[in-house]
Amino acid sequence: SADAFFFSSSSFRSGSVYESPLGPHRAQRPTSMRCLGLVPVVLASVTKYELEAYTSTANPKAIVHAEHARFTVLTPSLIRMESSARGEFEDRPSLAFVNRNVSVPDFNVTNKSHVFTIETNTLKLTFNAKLPFAKGNPSVVSRAKEGTTEYFQPWEFGMTSDQDTGNLMGTFRTLDGTPAVPLNCTQNKKDHCEWGLVSRSGWALVNETSGPVLDDDDWWADENGTMLRNKADADFYLFAHGLNYKQALADLVAVGGKIPVFPRYSSGVWYTRWFDFTSQDVRKSVEDYATRGLPLDVLVLDMNWHRKNDWTGYSWDEHLFPFPEVMLGWLKSQGLHMAANLHDASGVNVWEDAFEDVCKAMGLDPKVATSVNFTLTNKTYVNALEDLVLLPIEKQGMDFWWIDWQQGETGGNTGQDGPLNKMNPTIWTDKMRVTNPIRRCKQHRECTNKRGVVLARFGGLGNHRYQHGFSGDVSGVVWSTLAYQPYFTMTAGNVGFGFWSHDIVGPGDDEELYLRWVQWASWSPIMRSHDRGMSAGGTPADDSCGNKDWPTTWGADECPIVQPYKASMNYFEALRSVLLTRSALIPYIYTQTRTAYDTGVSIVRPLYFDHPMEDLAYAADMDGNFAQYMFGDDIMVAPVVTPVATDRQLAVQTLWMPPGKWFELETGRLIQGGQVVTHEVDRTEVPVFMKAGAVIPRIPIKMGATLGRAAQQYDTLEWTIYPGASTGSFRLYEDDGASYGYLNHELAWTTANYTQTNTSLKFQVATEGSYDALPKSRQTVLRLANVGPPQEVKAGSVKLNFSDWGCESSCWSYDGVSLELVINAGNATEVSVTFARPNADFDGVKGLFRRATLAKRALDEIRQNPGSQTPQPAYLSRVSSMADYLSHAAGTNTTGFWSMLQEVPTLFDKAIATVPAAPGRATYANALLTSANGVVPSLAMAPGLALV
16 A cells, blocks of 8 residues: 555654655554564655655565564565675665565564574475575475465575576567577576566576665665665565466566556557658658558657757757647647657767756856766756756657667666666666656656656666567568567566567568568557668668669669558558557557556466466467467467468468467357467468457547547447357456556446357446546447347347448448447447347358458459359359358348358358469469368377477
C-alpha cells in the first residue's frame, strides 16, 4: 500500500508527510519489529519521481538481523541477503529495486547457537552467523515436493546465475551490428546483459553489491559527481520460484517497480525514416499512408530534424521546419503522435537555441563558453537539458524522445562501478525522460499529467520501468536476423523488458523477406517501420539504390523498402492486411499492456510461462526453430521466419501445439494440442492460433479512417467468439489512453462473457468504472466463428432481422469468407442466439475457401483457371465463390446453406484434380490446394520426448 510505510528509525517522527505522484501520504510507526542481533538505525527512502511513490526501506517485520548479516523476506520466494562487517546495510533504492516495503509474508525464524533458519511456505534458508558469506553459507532449499512447479534445486552461496545451465536468459543492451548470438551473457559479452530471473533450476540470483543507489531526490551521485555506492559488503537477491515463472515476474515488479501503462497510441503502427524531411514531406508521408488505406499512429523523426553541426542536436533545422509548431499541430489534427531522435553525447553547444539559458543555469559565461559538457552526474546540467532545452520543444507538440547512441557506456561521468556497469548513460537517460513529467510537476508545477515514455536501448535490470525498447541496427536485414527476433523478444520478458521495438525494413531485392519482417512486427510488442538509413544514399559509382543506372531505374525503386506502399501490389495487399489486423486488435493489445503493469508479464511471452513442465515449451531458439510465442493471454503466434520452398512457393513450418485446443485463424481448423505438427504457409498467411473458446475484442477499421485509430476511444467494439468451449470471457481494460489518471483509478473494465450449448448461445457485456473520456454508449458487434445460420437472434428483447450487407445498427448478417455470424446489436448489452441444428461441418472449411481463392487468382493471371475459357466444370471457381453463396443463403435459404456446405470437400477435391500440371503459377496453385487441409501430425508426443 502506498498509504502505510514503516520505519526503523526511532528519530523519525510519526505522522511525517511525504508526497507521491498521487498526493500526500502519512508515514506510520511500526507496532512491532523482528529483532535478532544487530539492528542499525535506518531512515526510509521514498522515490520522488517514479511512477509510484515507492519506499525502499523494508518493513522491519520482514527483516532478520543475524549479527553481520541481514536477511529481508520480501515475498515467500524472494529473499534479500546482505552482509556487512561494519553493520552498515543499504536501505536506499537501487536502479533495480526501489520498493522493498511490500506486504510481509508469513515466515518463521529460529536461532540455535548462531545458526539461523528462515522458513516461508516455499523455502528454508540456513545461515551460520559465526561464518562469513562464503561457499555454502547461507544455503536455501525448497519446501515443495520435487517434480512440482514450486520446487527449485538447492542453492548455496557461491552459486550464480552465470553458472546455472537451467537459466532461461534475459536480454542485453542492443542488437546494433549483431547477428543471431546466444543470450548467454558469458558467451555474448554484450553490454548490460542480464541473466533471466527465471530458470529451469528454479532459482536466479541478482548481485547488487557495490552498485549505485539513489538519494532522496532520486539522484545517484553526490555534489562532486561521485556515485552513491551500496554500503553493504555483499548484497544479493535470490528469486526461488521454482517453475512458477509468472510469479517471479510479479515479484520483480512488486519490488522493482511497475512496468508503466504506455499511451494507447503506442499499441498502433509507427513510421520512422532517416531522411531529410521537411514539413511538406511529413504531410506527404501521412497522406501516403492515408490514401492507401494504411493505419498510422506514431511518426518519428530521425536525427535530420535538428541542425547539422553535430550528431548531437537539440534545435530545429529551420531549413526543413521553419514553423515546427505548425507541423506538429497538423499532426495532432490528424490524430497522430510524434517523437524525435536524440544523440546526447556532445552536450549543449553554442549553436543551440537554449545555449545561453543553459550556460546561465550552469554558472558559465555564454560569451566565453562554446559548449556545456554532457555530464549525467551533475544534476544542474541534467535538469537544464531536460527543462530548458527539451521542454520548450515538447510544449510545441513533441510527445516523446527516441534516445539514440553516441554516449558509450561510461559517457557523462558514468561507469564508476567498474565492470558491473550498472551505472551507465543508457538507463539514466531512459529514467530521466520517462520520469520528467512527474519531476517537472513536483519541482516546477509544470504539470501536464501526460505519461512519460521513451524509445531507447536497455540499460540493465530496472529498465523495465522505462520503456519502449529500441533494439538498434542489426548486422543485416537477412533471414537469420529475422529468425532471431521472436526468440530475442520473448526472452527479454524474463527481466521485465518485454516491449522491444525493432527496425522493420526490407531489402529492395527480396520483398518476401520484407513481408515476413512486417508480419512478425505486426504481432510483436511495438510495430515500427524504420530504414536505418538504407532507403536512401549511394553515389554514382555504386548501385545501392539503383543510382548507377538512373534514370533507367527511376520507375523501379531498388532501395530497401521501409514504406509498405513501395512494395509490389501482391505484397502490398498482404502488408496492408496484416497492418490493419494489428490496428483492429488495439483493444486486445492495450489490455495486455495493463496486464504487464499488474503482473510483470509482457505481451510477447515464451510458451514455458504457461507450460513449464513441457519440454517442448522450451524449444524456441535463436535460429528460428519453433519460433512461436503467446501474444497476450489468448493468442499464440508463429511468424514465418524462413523463405518459401522454390518448388511449391510455400514455407514449411514445424510447430508444437501446447495442451488444449487451438483454433487456427487462417484455416478455421480446431487443432488438438499436445503434438508437433508441420504445415505449409503461403506468403499472405501468418500462423495465428486462438485458445479454444477465446473471446477477442477488436475495433472496426474502415477505409478512409485509418489514421490515429489507436488513440481513439472505442465507440464500437467487436467481440469474436472462437469455437471449442462452452463458456468464455474477456476482461477489457480502458482509460483515457494518455494521462496518469489510471493511477487514481480513472479507468474502466469491460467484461464480455458467453455460455453456449449445441443449439444456443448467450452473450453479455458490462462495464465497471469510469473516466471522463469513456463513451456514454457504444455499439456492440458480436462475431461467432465457425457457426451456421441462426434460427433467431435477439439483442436484448429485440429480434434482429437478416441483412445481406450488414447495417449500422441492429441486424445480423453472415460472412461466408470467415464463416462467421455477424450480429450488430446496437447499444444492447445482451445477445441471445438459437440455432436450428448443431454447428458442425465447419472445421477447416475457411482454409479451403481461402486457398481456393488464392489458387484461382494465380491461375487467372495466366488464364488457366479450369472453366474460365471453356465450358468444362469450373470447380475451383465454384469453391472460391461459395463464400458469397453462403453469405446470402444464411438468411434466405438455410437448407441450401447446409447442402452447399456439405458439398465443399467433394468440390474441393475435384478442383484439385482439374488444376493443370504445369510449372510456375499452376504448380503454386496446386500446392495451395493440396496443403489446404491445414496442419498434419509430424511427430507423435511421447513421454520423455526430447529435442535433438
